[in-house]
Amino acid sequence: CPEKCTCTGSVIKCELEDGTKIMTIHAGKSGNVIVQVKGVNMTTNVTLYKDENGTITGEFRGNKTRIIKFLPDNVKDKIKERINAKLENESIELDNEGHYQYQAHKKARLFGLFPVKEEVKIEIDSETGNITKTKTVWWGFLARDVKE
Numbered sequence: 507c508p509e510k511c512t513c514t515g516s517v518i519k520c521e522l523e524d525g526t527k528i529m530t531i532h533a534g535k536s537g538n539v540i541v542q543v544k545g546v547n548m549t550t551n552v553t554l555y556k557d558e559n560g561t562i563t564g565e566f567r568g569n570k571t572r573i574i575k576f577l578p579d580n581v582k583d584k585i586k587e588r589i590n591a592k593l594e595n596e597s598i599e600l601d602n603e604g605h606y607q608y609q610a611h612k613k614a615r616l617f618g619l620f621p622v623k624e625e626v627k628i629e630i631d632s633e634t635g636n637i638t639k640t641k642t643v644w645w646g647f648l649a650r651d652v653k654e
Contacts, residue, residue: 518531529542
């Protein structure tokens with residue numbers, strides 16, 4: 507069990523950023539690890555570590571170690587800055603390259619009349635917090651977002 511963390515069965519709770527955030531980690535049924543910070547869930551199969559300074563690192567493809575400065579709650583905040591629409595079915599995954607893969611459905615109105623749901627995929631770097639890729643449906647320019 508890492509220092510300044512409590513372990514109960516397969517659940518690990520660690521304090522982050524001087525106790526202002528608590529990260530909860532537990533094993534999922536699929537073999538992935540589920541990480542929760544401030545009520546925001548993320549899944550991953552990356553091995554995560556927390557050192558004595560509170561720094562979180564991950565072991566990624568090719569045995570590369572990267573510092574994870576951007577946590578799942580930060581990802582959600584970054585998405586809200588970028589997309590000012592009602593989002594549903596959100597999921598966040600930390601992949602083997604060190605990027606968060608964010609997916610959701612955005613409520614919109616096609617031609618301003620017909621209610622539709624656009625699929626949104628965004629890739630965010632876990633170390634810098636920069637958005638590296640954004641992908642939406644091809645007809646998205648014809649739809650208006652339904653605001654939150």
